[in-house]
Amino acid sequence: MDAIDQIEQLFERHGSQLYEGQLRESVSALEHSLQTAQLAEWAQADHALVAAALLHDIGHFIDPVGDDQVDDEHERRAAALLASSFPPAVVEPVRLHVQAKRYLVATDAKYLAGLSSASVHSLALQGGPMSADECRRFEATPYAEDAVLLRRWDDSAKAPGRKTPSLAYYLPLLREFHTGAALKAPRTVVGSLDV
Ligand code: FE
Numbered sequence: 001m002d003a004i005d006q007i008e009q010l011f012e013r014h015g016s017q018l019y020e021g022q023l024r025e026s027v028s029a030l031e032h033s034l035q036t037a038q039l040a041e042w043a044q045a046d047h048a049l050v051a052a053a054l055l056h057d058i059g060h061f062i063d064p065v066g067d068d069q070v071d072d073e074h075e076r077r078a079a080a081l082l083a084s085s086f087p088p089a090v091v092e093p094v095r096l097h098v099q100a101k102r103y104l105v106a107t108d109a110k111y112l113a114g115l116s117s118a119s120v121h122s123l124a125l126q127g128g129p130m131s132a133d134e135c136r137r138f139e140a141t142p143y144a145e146d147a148v149l150l151r152r153w154d155d156s157a158k159a160p161g162r163k164t165p166s167l168a169y170y171l172p173l174l175r176e177f178h179t180g181a182a183l184k185a186p187r188t189v190v191g192s193l194d195v
Contacts (some may be wrong), residue, residue, distance in 0.1 A: 001180070002085075003081075003082075003084065003085035003086075004085075007058065007174065010062070011030055011167055013124040014060070014061035015028060015029050015030030015033070015061075016028050019032045019057075019118075020051065026156050026158065027059055027160055029060060029061070032057065033054050033058075034054070034165065034166070034170075035156075035164055036054065036056060036153045036157040038157075039153035040052075040053035040054075040150070043083055043149070043153070044186060047092045047173055048130060049089070049093060049149065051090045051091040051170075051175060052091075052150055053154075053169050055082060055094055055174075056075075056078065056094045056150055056154060057078070058082075059075055063077065066142055069124075069127060071125040074098075075095055075096070076095070078093035078095070079091050079094055082094060085183075087177065088142065088143065089143065089163060092141075092143035093147045094149070094150075097147050097150050097151050097154060098126050099130075100144070100147040100148045101126070101145075101151055102128065102134070102146065103134075103139075103148065104152075105130075106129040106135055107126075107130075107135060109111070115155060116155075119155065132162070154156060
């Protein structure tokens with residue numbers, strides 16, 4: 001079983017769970033992932049960032065902590081899984097998407113008000129808003145800008161009943177990274193624009 005089969009299996013096994021545990025959002029984990037990827041496509045993100053958007057929460061499916069009073073560090077488990085099969089342009093925005101929330105809370109006065117209650121709850125566990133020093137370090141981190149873009153799509157990808165393409169639609173995109181065919185270009189097959 002290759003990495004893409006493994007990812008597909010993780011979505012099949014765990015994708016129906018409600019997003020973000022007991023303080024749950026109103027969409028399933030799979031719906032949330034597909035909505036995040038769709039928003040990336042609508043923004044004409046390149047292939048790597050669409051893949052990152054789809055995969056950003058896959059850490060929730062690996063050894064879940066099962067205690068919503070601790071930081072589950074799902075971004076680290078996701079990055080560890082993806083690092084052997086995907087380039088940094090996919091892995092790093094995933095690894096940084098929680099830090100991007102802490103950054104946005106510190107730098108965008110309106111951002112906190114738009115977060116779901118589950119995201120506000122986890123923010124405190126994840127360290128709260130970044131300090132000015134932490135913001136500067138974050139801005140200097142490779143792929144920080146992509147992580148911020150991903151974070152904003154993530155936060156908007158919680159709409160019950162929104163139509164998206166299926167997981168099968170995105171699997172060929174993931175496979176591009178195995179065949180070396182992935183392009184640093186906007187998606188040109190934009191089927192999700194029609195949904
Ligand atoms: Fe998410």
